Amino acid sequence: MLRVEPFATPVGPAEVVHDVPDGSPVSLLVLGHGAGGTVDAPDLAAVTAAVVWAGVLVARVTQPYRVAGRRAPAPADRLDEAWSAVVAALRGRSGPPLPLVVGGRSSGARVACRTARSVGAAGVLALAFPAHPPGRPERSRDGELDTGLPTLVINGDRDAFGVPAAPPGVLVRIRPGERHDLRGDPAGTAELALGWLRERGWAR
Numbered sequence: 001m002l003r004v005e006p007f008a009t010p011v012g013p014a015e016v017v018h019d020v021p022d023g024s025p026v027s028l029l030v031l032g033h034g035a036g037g038t039v040d041a042p043d044l045a046a047v048t049a050a051v052v053w054a055g056v057l058v059a060r061v062t063q064p065y066r067v068a069g070r071r072a073p074a075p076a077d078r079l080d081e082a083w084s085a086v087v088a089a090l091r092g093r094s095g096p097p098l099p100l101v102v103g104g105r106s107s108g109a110r111v112a113c114r115t116a117r118s119v120g121a122a123g124v125l126a127l128a129f130p131a132h133p134p135g136r137p138e139r140s141r142d143g144e145l146d147t148g149l150p151t152l153v154i155n156g157d158r159d160a161f162g163v164p165a166a167p168p169g170v171l172v173r174i175r176p177g178e179r180h181d182l183r184g185d186p187a188g189t190a191e192l193a194l195g196w197l198r199e200r201g202w203a204r
Helices: 042-053 076-091 107-115 186-199
Strands: 002-007 014-019 027-032 056-062 100-105 123-127 151-156 170-175
Touching: 002 076, 014 042, 014 076, 027 042, 027 076, 027 107, 042 056, 042 100, 042 123, 042 186, 056 076, 076 100, 076 107, 100 107, 107 123, 123 186, 151 186, 170 186
Parallel strands: 027 056, 027 100, 100 123, 123 151, 151 170
Antiparallel strands: 002 014, 014 056
16 A cells, blocks of 8 residues: 655655555665655665565655755755654654664665664665765765664665775675666665565564
């Protein structure tokens, strides 16, 4: 079952697409989009379809700047604030608490990493993590992955934003032939994500 819901945040209205599994969910996966993209990106859509079938409740979050029709992302602190407000609201709903996994693609993966501990996440799923700006490997963002939480990174070996190094606790899976959009084989990306969730007991 899929439904769309607006969410108020301190920096403007966000939007959440809920993908609900049959039966009782075993975990909650909250996913964010890339800087100029949407929650319907091929990798996000494929991961969602695969894990919902395996008992994962998925919430795909559209940031306020995208809801307002802008493509240029808001500053990092505003992205983090909006994201954290939505995740807190989702977790505060009635029902038994579920293990929380946060993630997303590209910019959304960075937001998830920066806020993972403060929102109480159990793990992080980072798709197409932008290790550095294109052509600027000296401006590494790998430190954002060092959350101390179990983390899966899935990147293409032809990603112009690079492939991050793996801090302790971070598993980096490299997709041959894939670029930053991970469009070549979304089903393969979803299979890796689902396998990792199952290993952790966060999917059936």
